[in-house]
Amino acid sequence: MRELIVVGNGMVGHRLVEALRSRDTDDQWRITVLGAESRPAYDRVALSSRFDGAEEDDLLLPDLTAHGHVDLRLGAEAVGIDRENRTVTTADGAVLGYDALVLATGSEPFVPPVPGRDLTGCFVYRTLDDLDAIAAAAQGARAGIVVGGGLLGLEAANALRLLGLDTHVVELAPRLMPVQIDEGGGALLRRLVEDLGVNVHLGAGAAEITGAAGRVTGLRFAEGHPLGAIGADLVVFAAGVRPRDALARAAGLPVGPRGGVVVDSGCRTEDPAVYAVGECACLDGTVYGLVAPCNAMAEVAADRLLGGGATFPGADTATKLKLLGVDVASFGDAHGSTPGALDVVMNDAVGRTYAKLVVSDDAGTLLGGVLVGDASRYASLRPLVGRPLPGDPLELIAPAGAGLGPGDLPDDAQVCSCNAVTKGEITTAIDEHACTDVAAVKACTRAGTSCGSCVPMLKTLLSAAGVEQSTALCEHFSHTRAELWEIVAATGVRTFSELVAAHGTGRGCDICKPVVASILASQGNGHVLDGEQAALQDTNDHFLANIQRNGSYSVVPRIPGGEITPEKLMVIAEVARDFKLYTKITGGQRIDLFGARVDQLPHIWSRLVAAGFESGHAYGKALRTVKSCVGSTWCRYGVQDSVGLAVELELRYRGLRAPHKIKAGVSGCARECAEARSKDVGVIATEHGWNLYVGGNGGFRPRHAELLAADVDTATLVKLIDRFLMFYVRTADRLQRTAAWIEAMDGGLDHLRAVVVDDSLGIAAELEAAMARHIDNYADEWKGVLDDPEKLARFTSFVNAPDVPDPSISFSVLREQRVPTDPAQPVALGMPTTRSAP
Amino acid sequence: MAASTLTPGPANAPAADTRWLAVCPAERLVPERGAAVLLPDGTQAAVFRTHDGALYAVDNRDPFSGAQVMARGIVGDRAGEPTVASPMHKQVFSLRTGACLDSPGTGLRVFEVSEAESTIRLAAPAPVGGGAAR
Numbered sequence: 016m017r018e019l020i021v022v023g024n025g026m027v028g029h030r031l032v033e034a035l036r037s038r039d040t041d042d043q044w045r046i047t048v049l050g051a052e053s054r055p056a057y058d059r060v061a062l063s064s065r066f067d068g069a070e071e072d073d074l075l076l077p078d079l080t081a082h083g084h085v086d087l088r089l090g091a092e093a094v095g096i097d098r099e100n101r102t103v104t105t106a107d108g109a110v111l112g113y114d115a116l117v118l119a120t121g122s123e124p125f126v127p128p129v130p131g132r133d134l135t136g137c138f139v140y141r142t143l144d145d146l147d148a149i150a151a152a153a154q155g156a157r158a159g160i161v162v163g164g165g166l167l168g169l170e171a172a173n174a175l176r177l178l179g180l181d182t183h184v185v186e187l188a189p190r191l192m193p194v195q196i197d198e199g200g201g202a203l204l205r206r207l208v209e210d211l212g213v214n215v216h217l218g219a220g221a222a223e224i225t226g227a228a229g230r231v232t233g234l235r236f237a238e239g240h241p242l243g244a245i246g247a248d249l250v251v252f253a254a255g256v257r258p259r260d261a262l263a264r265a266a267g268l269p270v271g272p273r274g275g276v277v278v279d280s281g282c283r284t285e286d287p288a289v290y291a292v293g294e295c296a297c298l299d300g301t302v303y304g305l306v307a308p309c310n311a312m313a314e315v316a317a318d319r320l321l322g323g324g325a326t327f328p329g330a331d332t333a334t335k336l337k338l339l340g341v342d343v344a345s346f347g348d349a350h351g352s353t354p355g356a357l358d359v360v361m362n363d364a365v366g367r368t369y370a371k372l373v374v375s376d377d378a379g380t381l382l383g384g385v386l387v388g389d390a391s392r393y394a395s396l397r398p399l400v401g402r403p404l405p406g407d408p409l410e411l412i413a414p415a416g417a418g419l420g421p422g423d424l425p426d427d428a429q430v431c432s433c434n435a436v437t438k439g440e441i442t443t444a445i446d447e448h449a450c451t452d453v454a455a456v457k458a459c460t461r462a463g464t465s466c467g468s469c470v471p472m473l474k475t476l477l478s479a480a481g482v483e484q485s486t487a488l489c490e491h492f493s494h495t496r497a498e499l500w501e502i503v504a505a506t507g508v509r510t511f512s513e514l515v516a517a518h519g520t521g522r523g524c525d526i527c528k529p530v531v532a533s534i535l536a537s538q539g540n541g542h543v544l545d546g547e548q549a550a551l552q553d554t555n556d557h558f559l560a561n562i563q564r565n566g567s568y569s570v571v572p573r574i575p576g577g578e579i580t581p582e583k584l585m586v587i588a589e590v591a592r593d594f595k596l597y598t599k600i601t602g603g604q605r606i607d608l609f610g611a612r613v614d615q616l617p618h619i620w621s622r623l624v625a626a627g628f629e630s631g632h633a634y635g636k637a638l639r640t641v642k643s644c645v646g647s648t649w650c651r652y653g654v655q656d657s658v659g660l661a662v663e664l665e666l667r668y669r670g671l672r673a674p675h676k677i678k679a680g681v682s683g684c685a686r687e688c689a690e691a692r693s694k695d696v697g698v699i700a701t702e703h704g705w706n707l708y709v710g711g712n713g714g715f716r717p718r719h720a721e722l723l724a725a726d727v728d729t730a731t732l733v734k735l736i737d738r739f740l741m742f743y744v745r746t747a748d749r750l751q752r753t754a755a756w757i758e759a760m761d762g763g764l765d766h767l768r769a770v771v772v773d774d775s776l777g778i779a780a781e782l783e784a785a786m787a788r789h790i791d792n793y794a795d796e797w798k799g800v801l802d803d804p805e806k807l808a809r810f811t812s813f814v815n816a817p818d819v820p821d822p823s824i825s826f827s828v829l830r831e832q833r834v835p836t837d838p839a840q841p842v843a844l845g846m847p848t849t850r851s852a853p
Numbered sequence: 854m855a856a857s858t859l860t861p862g863p864a865n866a867p868a869a870d871t872r873w874l875a876v877c878p879a880e881r882l883v884p885e886r887g888a889a890v891l892l893p894d895g896t897q898a899a900v901f902r903t904h905d906g907a908l909y910a911v912d913n914r915d916p917f918s919g920a921q922v923m924a925r926g927i928v929g930d931r932a933g934e935p936t937v938a939s940p941m942h943k944q945v946f947s948l949r950t951g952a953c954l955d956s957p958g959t960g961l962r963v964f965e966v967s968e969a970e971s972t973i974r975l976a977a978p979a980p981v982g983g984g985a986a987r
């Protein structure tokens with residue numbers, strides 16, 4: 016394998032590695048990523064959402080190291096490049112060799128050289144650390160100034176506003192966002208921004224940041240400004256960025272006139288082993304400051320590294336943003352700088368919208384435009400840039416105008432600029448891959464996966480292609496899971512055969528059968544392996560154990576709250592020893608025993624059941640564990656009995672089948688040792704009772720649970736959880752965990768709170784009753800199997816040789832325990848043979 | 854006795870014919886639940902009865918994971934084609950032809966199955982192109 020070093024772990028460095036890893040199918044490259052920041056790559060474009068309540072975790076981009084062959088070094092700054100010997104030196108002295116090097120060092124904020132810019136209380140706005148520092152400084156502060164009225168400056172201004180500061184924006188140009196929008200749009204934008212209480216100072220230069228005792232006290236304007244000076248406790252510089260090209264300069268690589276490592280259209284520098292991508296690169300004399308063209312460079316470089324010949328497709332610098340709640344969009348030649356260009360303007364001072372289209376001198380071709388106040392037409396107008404106008408331009412922007420249909424777009428019009436996807440590619444994907452929803456289009460084409468502004472267009476294209484955006488479960492049922500739930504509840508149908516005959520088509524599949532099994536189970540339909548139900552279960556539910564990679568299964572007895580007596584621990588130990596099972600403490604505070612053959616499961620479970628254990632449902636889309644900390648039982652900080660509550664909750668909800676697995680946690684105080692907020696249901700003890708959080712999970716996209724109710728007593732808490740879980744079980748989609756369910760819900764958490772806490776739908780009593788039925792009907796599934804010879808008979812290796820253990824399962828030894836060796840030979844032929852009569 | 858609903862041939866498949874292996878009593882094969890069979894050559898087959906009574910048998914080995922698990926897959930149909938989904942990573946195979954419907958070019962061996970005298974029997978595929986271990 017060849018060695019690639021990527022310097023910079025920002026959005027574009029991340030994109031490069033992602034692109035390379037997904038295409039480097041024969042593992043040509045081993046990648047070392049050096050990132051100066053202390054945290055993994057995050058979504059800088061969404062940085063400001065930090066002040067809208069986004070957690071740091073919400074901003075993180077997918078973990079790259081999950082791919083393998085990627086060594087991510089955080090807090091590791093590259094300080095030197097030796098091109099001759101092809102090495103990179105890091106700040107801590109490591110010297111790393113490379114076969115290829117990619118610079119993705121991005122930009123640094125430009126701080127104009129005004130006196131006072133180093134005072135305590137001066138900040139820039141680029142990293143999560145910057146934002147945290149601003150938030151900390153805002154505590155107790157009264158007023159803040161943003162220097163710069165561009166895109167970044169307005170984001171920073173909104174941040175200060177949300178932090179409760181009296182906010183000023185100081186901009187040298189005569190309008191806000193001078194780069195993107197024109198005078199007319201700028202005038203409306205100013206009014207809209209001022210309506211929000213932000214003070215806007217245009218045409219105003221900063222002469223000095225004033226201070227006292229080393230701290231910011233305000234800003235003095237350049238000579239001649241009527242105000243003279245304004246007072247403030249902090250200043251944020253958002254006056255532009257400069258490419259971080261110092262490393263390249265020191266290594267003797269050419270840089271552009273205004274900085275930026277010079278690269279060719281293949282993103283390669285003068286040195287064929289060195290590439291530069293993103294905001295640090297200078298391509299055709301331009302340094303790009305938007306993520307879409309920067310990502311395009313990452314894709315090009317990835318392709319080149321794999322021997323391809325991709326070239327930079329040219330940049331679309333179109334932008335659409337919601338700044339301080341105000342829609343702003345600009346695309347193409349927004350300033351009408353093409354010779355002979357004409358403006359078509361619609362300025363609605365009352366409705367507070369401004370729209371301008373720039374068209375060619377014959378009014379036949381769309382060149383660009385600006386939209387302020389309402390940018391809903393952006394998705395349909397932007398792709399038309401450079402193309403014949405489909406109608407009267409004024410019609411296209413008039414408030415009640417006809418607007419544009421998808422038919423007006425030619426096939427090669429770019430619909431998603433972030434990912435360079437054309438209308439043609441999208442319609443082809445819809446036809447050929449039978450995409451039935453936006454998610455499928457995203458997966459097939461990547462369109463819509465970045466800024467999201469093209470998603471409305473994706474929906475339009477889907478509808479135009481005649482795709483009724485299906486919520487069908489699968490080819491056998493046109494219903495959603497929630498609808499099937501209601502059908503089963505209302506009709507009393509109790510078998511899959513009846514249900515599919517009356518409400519579906521065909522004979523089902525591995526999607527709808529487990530869904531129906533789960534619905535039947537959560538509506539109380541006896542043992543999950545009773546009668547026809549058994550044939551609906553996924554293999555895990557079928558054998559009440561988790562299948563492993565060699566076809567053996569794991570055994571997880573329930574250990575409520577993680578609390579266990581030494582005697583019971585000994586039983587587990589003896590069973591594990593006698594059946595030679597690999598034993599591991601799980602992340603769910605219990606013990607997993609791996610490597611059991613199907614025919615061993617009943618023997619193992621009969622010993623466990625005899626010792627008082629029951630199924631832990633580790634195999635089911637069901638309640639898994641309720642983790643707990645020791646709480647007030649032992650801990651000197653504990654304020655409530657967290658173990659007691661965790662045990663109570665785990666026993667209450669055990670066996671509850673759901674659209675996805677459900678996890679919970681209970682912590683004895685705010686130190687949160689049980690990590691309850693990473694669970695679907697998280698409970699944290701307070702001095703007065705419990706705080707209830709919902710919708711957390713780990714996994715690929717970790718999310719923290721959000722507060723549903725505070726300081727409730729135990730009885731109220733349990734009632735609320737009953738309602739929450741039953742509402743989830745009834746209405747969520749297949750494999751939708753609580754977080755995604757809440758996210759997709761109209762009205763989100765507020766709606767959920769209305770239903771669960773305030774009973775806005777009047778169904779609380781029904782939900783509680785359904786939960787009460789579940790609790791009453793609970794019986795241990797494993798005991799149910801052991802007591803029923805017919806069910807037991809299914810736990811055999813071979814129907815023609817029940818006593819012969821599956822010879823394909825074999826083990827080797829690792830760290831003193833048995834682990835699977837690769838599936839035993841002989842193996843079957845890959846190709847099917849045809850059936851013929853004997 | 855009822856013949857296999859698929860191929861008219863095996864109705865009179867003689868138990869004495871050495872190509873036919875008696876697998877289990879007919880009532881042991883529950884509709885839409887597979888059963889694993891150990892074959893004389895050490896390989897394994899998965900036998901299924903679909904909801905309409907038809908019998909099918911394919912390789913028990915999931916070609917994607919290499920594990921002997923196909924008998925534990927969920928049985929259903931795709932556009933009318935009877936199918937089984939691998940319990941490991943859910944690739945779907947035609948029970949009729951053994952072909953993987955999600956990844957053309959991959960597939961399972963198929964075996965002839967018969968039901969006669971209340972017994973399910975299986976015939977190994979002809980030695981050419983089948984039966985032998987890879």
Ligand code: SRM
Pocket residue numbers: 561562563569570571599600601602603604605606607633639640642676678693711712713714715716752
């Ligand atoms: C055994 C265990 C790892 C361990 O050795 O500690 C484990 C093992 C598996 N996890 Fe896990 N998870 C285990 C704790 C966790 C945790 C930690 C926790 O529960 O506090 C998490 C993060 C919390 C969460 O669930 O959000 C976790 C997040 C996942 C996910 C991602 C879920 C998501 O919403 O994105 C999956 C995939 C899935 O369920 O679709 C998964 C799936 C799996 C599966 C079932 C994958 C599979 O289908 O084979 C693994 C097989 C278990 C087996 O065969 O027994 N496991 N898994 C842990 C069992 C806990 C238990 O006692 O039940």
Ligand SMILES: Cc1cc2nc3c(=O)[nH]c(=O)nc-3n(C[C@H](O)[C@H](O)[C@H](O)COP(=O)(O)OP(=O)(O)OC[C@H]3O[C@@H](n4cnc5c(N)ncnc54)[C@H](O)[C@@H]3O)c2cc1C
Pocket residue numbers: 022023024025026027028029049050051052059060061062063091092093094119120121122140141142167170259262292293294295303304305306307309336
């Ligand atoms: C608040 C904010 C809002 C934005 N909004 C938008 C928007 O709405 N739309 C849009 O298109 N763009 C927006 N942008 C711009 C967008 O974020 C950038 O275009 C994009 O992040 C550029 O990515 P990059 O990887 O080139 O640079 P960066 O994201 O700056 O990443 C470079 C990384 O390299 C690291 N690094 C630098 N030097 C070294 C070294 N020597 N060794 C190791 N690591 C090093 C840096 O620490 C940094 O983490 C916004 C930017 C900000 C700050």
Ligand code: SF4
Pocket residue numbers: 644645646647650651652653654657682683684685686687688689
């Ligand atoms: S969460 Fe609080 S009570 Fe529980 S163990 Fe941690 S510090 Fe103790």
Ligand code: FES
Pocket residue numbers: 430431432433434462463464465466467468469470
């Ligand atoms: S335009 Fe940004 S995701 Fe499509």
